[in-house]
Amino acid sequence: MDVAHVVAFNLALLAAIISPGPAFLIVVKNTLSGGREAGIATGLGLSVVASVWVSAALLGLDAVFKLFPWAYVVVKTIGALYLLYVAYATWQSARKPVVDHAKPMNHAFRQGLMVNALNPKSVLFAAAVLVVIFPSNMSLLENGFIIVNHFVFEVVFYTLLAFVMSRKAVSKGYVSVKMYIDRMSALVLGLLGGRLLLDR
Secondary structure, eight states, rough: OHHHHHHHHHHHHHHHHHHSOOOHHHHHHHHHHHOHHHHHHHHHHHHHHHHHHHHHHTTTTTHHHHHOOOHHHHHHHHHHHHHHHHHHHHHHHHSOOEEEEEEEEHHHHHHHHHHTTTOOHHHHHHHHHHHHHHHHHOOOOHHHHHHHHHHHHHHHHHHHHHHHSSSEEEHHHHHHHHHHHHHHHHHHHHHHHHHHOOOO
């Protein structure tokens, strides 16, 4: 493993994070509704589980999912239902004042954990990226470095995102269009949940 491998991995990770998926949307939504701390806490929860998924991919969990397809289907279905629940809750709270919609940090952290923990596609993505980018004969120390790198990368990214989205001008603008943003987020999360549920 060399620097080029790590750079390629981080670029692939960045591309995956900034795509409009549930993790990105949850951080943005929680930051706008609950403040910077809620956004950072959500990102931390996402990062913890993302690191676990990378560890699982390095240990070959993707092979377990392929060997026992029912396990993948169970986790995927629970994850899809959770996203649909979050979408419904977001839609229902769209008209509520921002102060009522704010989430405590521990709740935001748990939500970040749940969103990534119930998305088994994460381990399959991680496994595919690891196989394509890194050599197959990596040492235990190199595997550990990849896990730590992934965790730090996601924490830094989501923290920066929370800082940007919590700027006064952004927050003020959010208050005026909160209902529309929340309902758009709910629709996107609902579509992602439905796609995950129906995907074969």
